Amino acid sequence: MIESLQPWQCLLAQPPIWHYSGVLGDEHATQLMYRLDSELPWERPSLTLYGRRHAIPRQQVWMGDSHASYRYSGRDFTPAPWHPGVADLKQRIESLLAVSHLPSWRFNSVLLNRYEGGDDRMGWHSDDEPELGDDPVVAAVSLGAERPLRMRWKDKRAEAFNLWLPHDGLLLMGPGTQHWLQHALLPRRIPGLRISLTFRHVE
Ligand SMILES: O=C(O)CCC(=O)C(=O)O
Ligand SMILES: [Fe+2]
Numbered sequence: 001m002i003e004s005l006q007p008w009q010c011l012l013a014q015p016p017i018w019h020y021s022g023v024l025g026d027e028h029a030t031q032l033m034y035r036l037d038s039e040l041p042w043e044r045p046s047l048t049l050y051g052r053r054h055a056i057p058r059q060q061v062w063m064g065d066s067h068a069s070y071r072y073s074g075r076d077f078t079p080a081p082w083h084p085g086v087a088d089l090k091q092r093i094e095s096l097l098a099v100s101h102l103p104s105w106r107f108n109s110v111l112l113n114r115y116e117g118g119d120d121r122m123g124w125h126s127d128d129e130p131e132l133g134d135d136p137v138v139a140a141v142s143l144g145a146e147r148p149l150r151m152r153w154k155d156k157r158a159e160a161f162n163l164w165l166p167h168d169g170l171l172l173m174g175p176g177t178q179h180w181l182q183h184a185l186l187p188r189r190i191p192g193l194r195i196s197l198t199f200r201h202v203e
Contacts, residue, residue: 008100011163015176020096021169023141024089029168032085033143033195041080042114057187058120064109068202071129079109086110090199093139093170102172105137107199115147115185115194122185124152126178131202136178139199140171145192150184165196 011017024032042059062070063086064079082090090107097104113122127138140149148162149171165171173183185196 011171015180016174017163017177018102018172018174019163019169020172021166023092023096023168023170026168029143032089033193035085036083036112036143036195037114037193040083040112040114058122059114059116061112061114062109063112064202068109070109070111070131070202086112086197089141089197093141093199096170102174105139105201107139107201109202110197110199113185113196113198115145115196117192118145118147118188118190120194121187124182124184126154126182127173127198127200128178132178132200133203135175136200137175138173138178140165140173141197141199142169142171142194143167143196144194145190147185147188147190147194150186151181152183153181155180 007021009019009021011019023029040061042061044055044059046053046055048054062079063082064070066079066081069076069078090110094104094106115121127136142165144167146164146166148164150160150162152160163171
């Protein structure tokens with residue numbers, strides 16, 4: 001079972017989607033989750049949908065280089081300064097890429113999502129905001145409860161599918177992913193805190 005020893009796994013060939021297991025090591029990843037949980041200025045912004053205001057069903061923090069400001073779901077987010085644990089994680093991802101056979105993608109910002117339990121969620125979307133450029137590559141680290149990211153083809157060429165996101169794993173959505181697919185973190189009867197960090201490059 002040589003394959004199971006490889007931390008990088010290709011989950012989809014075209015568009016390429018990769019998963020790396022054991023980014024920080026189990027204990028370090030757990031410590032980071034609790035640190036982020038207690039130290040970050042988590043917000044639950046309200047969005048207006050058909051003229052009614054709704055609090056989003058999760059909490060979030062936008063973080064990054066000061067120039068990397070970002071429009072998300074119709075709102076502008078000025079990034080919070082890098083938390084040292086998140087800056088270290090970004091470096092860790094970039095060095096994992098540097099020694100892999102994948103291109104050395106770089107990131108200058110991250111959306112952190114905090115899901116208190118199985119009811120917290122994120123609806124269908126692609127990470128294709130104009131400030132991310134023509135073909136964004138997104139690197140998503142998962143901490144805490146393992147939940148599936150549901151993926152569906154925009155042109156319905158094939159069935160929707162789940163990508164399970166274990167604690168301390170990195171999901172790398174390569175070129176084309178945001179063009180061809182949408183993703184969602186649907187509500188599930190899976191208890192426990194989960195924090196995801198979706199690293200991006202704002203142009
Ligand atoms: O929580 C996740 O794993 C997905 C988050 C996501 O899709 C996003 O931040 O754009
Ligand atoms: Fe996303």
